[in-house]
Amino acid sequence: MMEWLSLKEWSPYLVGFGIGLLNCIAFLLCDKPLACSTAYSRTSGMIEGLCLGPKVADKPYYKKFSPTIEWDWMLVLGMIIGAFISATLSGQFHLEWVPAKWSLAFGNTPFLRWVVAFIGGIIIGIGARWAGGCTSGHGISGTLQLAISSWIAAICFFIGGIITAMLIF
Amino acid sequence: MFKALHIKKDLQLVIGLLLGIPFGFLLQKAGVTRYDVIIGQLLLTNFTVVKVMLSAVVTGMIGVHLLRSFGLATLHPKPGSFGSSVIGGLIFGVGFALLGYCPGTIAGAVGQGSLDGLFGGMAGILIGAGFFAEAYPKLDRFILRKADFGELTLPQLFKVNPWVIILPVAIGIVLLLLWIEKSGL
Numbered sequence: 001m002m003e004w005l006s007l008k009e010w011s012p013y014l015v016g017f018g019i020g021l022l023n024c025i026a027f028l029l030c031d032k033p034l035a036c037s038t039a040y041s042r043t044s045g046m047i048e049g050l051c052l053g054p055k056v057a058d059k060p061y062y063k064k065f066s067p068t069i070e071w072d073w074m075l076v077l078g079m080i081i082g083a084f085i086s087a088t089l090s091g092q093f094h095l096e097w098v099p100a101k102w103s104l105a106f107g108n109t110p111f112l113r114w115v116v117a118f119i120g121g122i123i124i125g126i127g128a129r130w131a132g133g134c135t136s137g138h139g140i141s142g143t144l145q146l147a148i149s150s151w152i153a154a155i156c157f158f159i160g161g162i163i164t165a166m167l168i169f
Numbered sequence: 170m171f172k173a174l175h176i177k178k179d180l181q182l183v184i185g186l187l188l189g190i191p192f193g194f195l196l197q198k199a200g201v202t203r204y205d206v207i208i209g210q211l212l213l214t215n216f217t218v219v220k221v222m223l224s225a226v227v228t229g230m231i232g233v234h235l236l237r238s239f240g241l242a243t244l245h246p247k248p249g250s251f252g253s254s255v256i257g258g259l260i261f262g263v264g265f266a267l268l269g270y271c272p273g274t275i276a277g278a279v280g281q282g283s284l285d286g287l288f289g290g291m292a293g294i295l296i297g298a299g300f301f302a303e304a305y306p307k308l309d310r311f312i313l314r315k316a317d318f319g320e321l322t323l324p325q326l327f328k329v330n331p332w333v334i335i336l337p338v339a340i341g342i343v344l345l346l347l348w349i350e351k352s353g354l
Contacts, residue, residue, distance in 0.1 A: 160262015
């Protein structure tokens, strides 16, 4: 068992099957689909609240998604812990300044990579809230409910992503 | 049966954490918490992301609809519109390729030690989400409701029993995955 948990890689189909089951459990026990991006809105609102005071919670968007620690926030926290456990068990945990594929194409200076990651982060943060979900909330949990919004959004994620990646590399 | 559990807020927070741990564990085991794998997918040279997503969709689609048939689950389809789903989706895609992670996989990336994910990406996502919250009232008035279709699902659109859609979608996804494997991607 321990040996299996320490493997560097599992079949993507096994992982997909597992995520599908987790979604079933989430629906059953929590009445919610697995989704991540709302947690970022909440955190952003919490940080804004720390800087600007409690009036931030009156913003219409934070009335919809309150800037407090909720289920989705704990889910994302759990994901960080889970990935840490997995990477530690397989000996893959290490501090990585620049990903290999990036450094092969653009060099290994962290500054450029971090600036692009930061700009990409801003854009994906806006896009996720604009579309009302991300690769998990729309891409997996929404499409499996056969929601039309999610199928359209997921296809657009990849259209935008593939075109942009082809332009960069 | 689980209605009483759904409203226990503190317990729900614990369950959220307990679901997140295997979720992050699984994403890391598939390698999709790595920039190289995600960019490989967007460059169409590595299909791991699509394999994980589609097998999760088939499993979850059948499982959740079975639960629903037994009265154990309620669907929560998100509302959508051209202005929100298409434009937001395309914006997301541009960020997806620049960042090389998505809001879920970046949590896993941070967990395995990715510093560009932590200091670059996560900081960016928080700021982007903040910008959106600021601009939300205007966006909502002018763009987000353009060509609104609400919380519609495919079975509702075609006015059929969900299984009439689930079966062909599941078969289509399995065939697509078989084709991807056969092509050696």
